[in-house]
Amino acid sequence: MSKPIATVAVCGAGGTMGAGIAIVAARAGFRTICHDVAIEGLDRTLKQTEGFLTKSVERGKMTGADKDAAMSRLSRTTALDDLGVADLVIEAVFEELSVKRALFKKLNAICPDSTIFASNTSTLSITEIAGGSGRDDRVIGLHFCLPAQMMKLIEVSPGIKTSAATLEAAWLWCEKAGQLPVKTQDKPGFILNALLVPFNNDCIRAVEAGVASPEDIDKAIKTGLGYKMGPLELVDLVGLDTQVRLCEAFYPITLDPRAAAPPLLRRMVAAGLLGRKTGRGFFTYNSGKMFGA
Numbered sequence: 310m311s312k313p314i315a316t317v318a319v320c321g322a323g324g325t326m327g328a329g330i331a332i333v334a335a336r337a338g339f340r341t342i343c344h345d346v347a348i349e350g351l352d353r354t355l356k357q358t359e360g361f362l363t364k365s366v367e368r369g370k371m372t373g374a375d376k377d378a379a380m381s382r383l384s385r386t387t388a389l390d391d392l393g394v395a396d397l398v399i400e401a402v403f404e405e406l407s408v409k410r411a412l413f414k415k416l417n418a419i420c421p422d423s424t425i426f427a428s429n430t431s432t433l434s435i436t437e438i439a440g441g442s443g444r445d446d447r448v449i450g451l452h453f454c455l456p457a458q459m460m461k462l463i464e465v466s467p468g469i470k471t472s473a474a475t476l477e478a479a480w481l482w483c484e485k486a487g488q489l490p491v492k493t494q495d496k497p498g499f500i501l502n503a504l505l506v507p508f509n510n511d512c513i514r515a516v517e518a519g520v521a522s523p524e525d526i527d528k529a530i531k532t533g534l535g536y537k538m539g540p541l542e543l544v545d546l547v548g549l550d551t552q553v554r555l556c557e558a559f560y561p562i563t564l565d566p567r568a569a570a571p572p573l574l575r576r577m578v579a580a581g582l583l584g585r586k587t588g589r590g591f592f593t594y595n596s597g598k599m600f601g602a
């Protein structure tokens with residue numbers, strides 16, 4: 310059995326996913342250290358978190374005292390050495406193998422042997438990320454869904470060398486954090502993205518072919534299929550640049566033409582229409598607030 314997890318560090322907490330993951334951990338009672346290379350991102354995360362939790366109180370999902378306690382459990386740092394007290398490190402940094410591998414290698418020298426390293430990668434191999442970390446048996450995939458602060462699912466994927474004890478400890482942590490874990494193989498896209506990326510591309514191609522407007526495509530899918538969010542609204546939330554990266558990870562492996570990035574998607578990225586983060590994608594947005602706040 311690994312050491313019980315009390316302190317969680319989130320690397321890349323200034324970004325979209327890291328900010329949401331930090332909320333999940335702090336809200337569930339874990340001391341949560343938000344780490345990023347950029348202090349501005351961390352300041353934005355703490356401000357947005359305050360806004361999100363205030364909205365949760367207004368909606369009756371938590372008490373004011375719970376919100377204050379969650380905020381008091383959060384700290385922020387740009388110094389990697391501060392992560393030496395973490396029992397679990399969850400990285401949500403850029404989707405680049407070299408960046409993730411370098412981070413885990415540095416952390417291996419800082420954290421005690423008992424610390425588990427988790428990656429929130431969407432497309433990279435957990436086994437490859439773990440390689441060179443110096444603790445392949447204590448590295449695991451914990452793939453949260455966007456927006457992490459609202460979605461319960463976590464795809465848990467062990468790499469080839471991940472130990473049974475690491476899987477058990479990570480699984481238990483997901484449950485304690487109030488999330489719903491499912492186990493998947495270490496394959497690009499795990500369960501959700503492997504199914505979703507081709508489907509979202511189909512919807513983008515339908516816009517390009519003039520089948521219907523983005524509004525009507527989303528309305529049809531929400532109303533006809535009972536989805537809570539339309540696929541084009543979802544691509545805007547995920548980021549159109551991220552959708553391109555997902556396509557680039559899947560297409561060479563699957564050779565499924567539906568997984569190739571549609572020309573319209575590439576044109577929109579070239580024009581800087583990345584979705585919510587730039588204020589415009591398939592739809593237009595005016596608020597800088599976190600999703601759900």
Ligand SMILES: NC(=O)c1ccc[n+]([C@@H]2O[C@H](COP(=O)([O-])OP(=O)(O)OC[C@H]3O[C@@H](n4cnc5c(N)ncnc54)[C@H](O)[C@@H]3O)[C@@H](O)[C@H]2O)c1
Binds near residue numbers: 327546
């Ligand atoms: N966006 C999504 O829908 C989504 C969903 C699930 C998983 N993911 C995965 O989550 C990860 C992050 O994605 P995102 O969309 O939040 O990216 P993002 O660009 O919004 O955020 C990444 C953050 O990482 C920071 N960073 C970069 N290098 C770092 C380092 N060495 N140490 C610490 N911080 C560093 C950046 O400053 C930035 O704040 C990726 O692996 C991605 O595949 C994304």
